[in-house]
Amino acid sequence: MRELTDHQLMLLVRSKQSEALSILYDRYSSLVYSFAWKTLKDESVAREIVQAVFMRLWTTKSVYDPDQGRYSSWLLTITRNITTDWLRKRRRDTAPLVQVEPEQLAQIPDHVTATPEAALLNSSTKDQIRSAYGNLSAQQIHLLEHFYWQGYSISELAAIYNQPIGTVKNRLHQTLKILRRHLVAEGEQS
Known part of the structure; x- marks a missing residue:
């Protein structure tokens, strides 16, 4: 052999x-x-x-x-x-993990904006994101946090969730699609 x-x-x-x-x-x-x-x-x-x-x-x-x-x-x-x-x-x-509550995050000042219009637009965008985020399930929110904020790879997420890689990719894609759809809807209402 x-x-x-x-x-x-x-x-x-x-x-x-x-x-x-x-x-x-x-x-x-x-x-x-x-x-x-x-x-x-x-x-x-x-x-x-x-x-x-x-x-x-x-x-x-x-x-x-x-x-x-x-x-x-x-x-x-x-x-x-x-x-x-x-x-x-x-x-x-x-890496040390710091838990930040949404209320604490809201109190952090944004970068100095040049005009009041820019500050209003920035605040409006934040509100739209928060509102769109509210349309996601807890599982979808965790998936986004693990992938985008904690840096887990797709294969690591597949191991964590005990699911095939294709399923994790699909769940992430569907979650982003929901988020995008609600962001567009929020933007049209404003």
Whole structure:
């Protein structure tokens, strides 16, 4: 089996033949480790990244296409994505969260506006957004907050909500559509 190409081994991995994954691990684990270590400068985390990359190979439905480039390039793209996700998670986990109540937010002065008309327009826009936000369910509000304000990726949200990535993308799209529709309606009433 060791004489098989990377593409052939990946096809075997997709059919859950663990020996094929073991051979790919032997061939590429040092490459994945060195990339992760150079990026993170932490041996234990680099080892975790190696495990995550090869676990992704075992569980993913995506297929390596030899016509698109070398296997090592494809594998390093997966490594880079997992490393980036790890960095985002660490940054989010270590960032202090400040809870701000809507009443407190309303008391924060806006930037100095040049004219009273501009101040009125800004205040009107805020009111429209608050009103449109009121048309969303608590679940939709949480989704927006997680994605836009807390920086979660779509794949992280899929894991949090225990839903497929496509479902999370669709929910986010539908939520934005509702928000947009109510913002337009609010703007026409003003």
